Structures are given as structure tokens and as C-alpha cells.
Amino acid sequence: MTDLPIDQGTRVTLNFALTFPDGEVIDSTFDKQPATLEIGDENLPENFEAYLMGLKAGDREVFEVPPEKAFGQHNPSNVQTFKRHEFSADMVLEPGVMISFADARQSELPGVVSRVEGDQVDVDFNHPLAGRTLMFEVEIIDVEPVSTAH
Incomplete structure (x- = not known):
């Protein structure tokens, strides 16, 4: 367990949940295996990555994500x-x-x-979540430099 903050060049293991403000779950790893991703690998949209920056292992946060920072307004x-x-x-x-x-x-x-x-x-052809405010809950399990060999 390191104290490394999330930034470009880090690999992050986390649980996340994406829900509507009324609690309806869109996607969640809390009841499955945690997700591992590298910041900047496009597994997570850039706007969602921005919420993770600076968090460390052990942090748990919930963010309200407006449509402009999620999947855009309905066009x-x-x-x-x-x-x-x-x-x-x-x-x-x-x-x-x-x-x-x-x-x-x-x-x-x-x-x-x-x-x-x-x-x-x-x-x-709009993203199905366009125009929606979303709740983005994250639990950071581990943060490591990408260059670390396993």
C-alpha cells in the first residue's frame, strides 16, 4: 500500500459505481472484482479520470457529475x-x-x-446517458507507478 497520489503514469485499482441521483445503478464493481486501469489509457473517460487525480489508496469519495462532464448534453x-x-x-x-x-x-x-x-x-445516436447528471462513487484500493514490474 503506497501513499502515491493518482496522476498520469499511475496504475489504479479501484471499485467504482456509476448511479443516477435516485440511486439506480448503471454500473458498479463493488459487488465484483475491482477494476484496474492506467490513467490516460482511455478505459475511463478523461472527465471521470479528472475526479480521481490526487486521490490515494484508501480514499473513498462520491462525486456528482453534471452532463457536461459526463456524456454531454443531448444533441x-x-x-x-x-x-x-x-x-x-x-x-x-x-x-x-x-x-x-x-x-x-x-x-x-x-x-x-x-x-x-x-x-x-x-x-x-446520442450516448444513452447524455443529458443526465450521474453520481460517481470511487474506492481507491491501490495506486502504483505504471513502470513497476509485477
Whole structure:
């Protein structure tokens, strides 16, 4: 157990929970194995990493994360309208169904059907948590320099 504060170049073992302010759990490691990540490895969005900076092993904190620091505000221009015939005939299209699209770089881009009306299908490409305030609870178990060999 070290007294090393979390910063760039550290490997962190932690438990975390992401919840809505009403307590609904989105994701949590508290009931599973703790997560280990390197600061800057993009396992955790940069804005969430910023909350960890300076914490040490043994620290436990809860942060309220506004949409701007979480997954952004809901952007109406990220909702696209498609024609029904652009989807395979056997595809279930109803609100809440997630569909995976390929973007211009052939990366996977998930979208959620938000509305189906006649021949029009609206697909929302906003992050499902966009526009939401989240609670980010962390328990820091260990902090070590990345260069340490195991």
C-alpha cells in the first residue's frame, strides 16, 4: 500500500459505481472484482479520470457529475431519420431497440430507435446517458507507478 497520489503514469485499482441521483445503478464493481486501469489509457473517460487525480489508496469519495462532464448534453442533431426500407425486413424496429451502424471510418456506431412512424424511423445516436447528471462513487484500493514490474 503506497501513499502515491493518482496522476498520469499511475496504475489504479479501484471499485467504482456509476448511479443516477435516485440511486439506480448503471454500473458498479463493488459487488465484483475491482477494476484496474492506467490513467490516460482511455478505459475511463478523461472527465471521470479528472475526479480521481490526487486521490490515494484508501480514499473513498462520491462525486456528482453534471452532463457536461459526463456524456454531454443531448444533441438533437444526433437524431437521424431513416426510411423503413433501409433496414432489413425482419429487423424489429421499435423505440428502445439498439442498432449498430458503421460510420464513415467503419467504426461501430450504436444508435437507439427513438420513434417509428409510418415509413420513418428516428434513430438517436446520442450516448444513452447524455443529458443526465450521474453520481460517481470511487474506492481507491491501490495506486502504483505504471513502470513497476509485477
